[in-house]
Amino acid sequence: GENVEQHPSTLSVQEGDSAVIKCTYSDSASNYFPWYKQELGKGPQLIIDIRSNVGEKKDQRIAVTLNKTAKHFSLHITETQPEDSAVYFCAASSIRRALTFGSGTRLQVQP
Amino acid sequence: NAGVTQTPKFQVLKTGQSMTLQCAQDMNHNSMYWYRQDPGMGLRLIYYSASEGTTDKGEVPNGYNVSRLNKREFSLRLESAAPSQTSVYFCASRGQENTGELFFGEGSRLTVL
Numbered sequence: 412g413e414n415v416e417q418h419p420s421t422l423s424v425q426e427g428d429s430a431v432i433k434c435t436y437s438d439s440a441s442n443y444f445p446w447y448k449q450e451l452g453k454g455p456q457l458i459i460d461i462r463s464n465v466g467e468k469k470d471q472r473i474a475v476t477l478n479k480t481a482k483h484f485s486l487h488i489t490e491t492q493p494e495d496s497a498v499y500f501c502a503a504s505s506i507r508r509a510l511t512f513g514s515g516t517r518l519q520v521q522p
Numbered sequence: 523n524a525g526v527t528q529t530p531k532f533q534v535l536k537t538g539q540s541m542t543l544q545c546a547q548d549m550n551h552n553s554m555y556w557y558r559q560d561p562g563m564g565l566r567l568i569y570y571s572a573s574e575g576t577t578d579k580g581e582v583p584n585g586y587n588v589s590r591l592n593k594r595e596f597s598l599r600l601e602s603a604a605p606s607q608t609s610v611y612f613c614a615s616r617g618q619e620n621t622g623e624l625f626f627g628e629g630s631r632l633t634v635l
Contacts, residue, residue: 420562445623452628453628454526454612454614455565455624509555
């Protein structure tokens, strides 16, 4: 089955700095790579996703890059703000396989 | 629109007791999922239902059963709860199987003593 590894498990940055979270996946058939943000006491919410026919996607301060050859993808958050503090999950799936999630990254943005 | 609604939000059980977690979605989605979330392990898929009338095992199905009652509702049953099933359970739904945005409920925190 699919195996998704996520690093780091915790990340602390100063407000205004950038944050980068990295994931690798094992199944070359995976073609959909979303990122979810989970705030305390809530369910995860989709913040950005990318499909395998695209190398990079941006949405305001967040961006995701995908390297299919190396089987890794990354989340980049620029100009971090205290409200970016949360747990972030990467995930991967294919048309035949439900989403497999990474183990999560707890991001703390220090004011 | 309520989205995905889970009940109960909190439950404490004794070992060997049974219970059912309820989930309903009002987005007319075909696919529904049950995940469990444990510290340091992310979200692991227990069971899913690609469409009304079908269910399939996920990564960690042992000790659980599911029922897709209709298009809106997908329940998760613990027949004989064990301490290893202490976790936060999330129900989710999406319009298309395996791709597209997954919408999550707010979770059900279950403690088995």
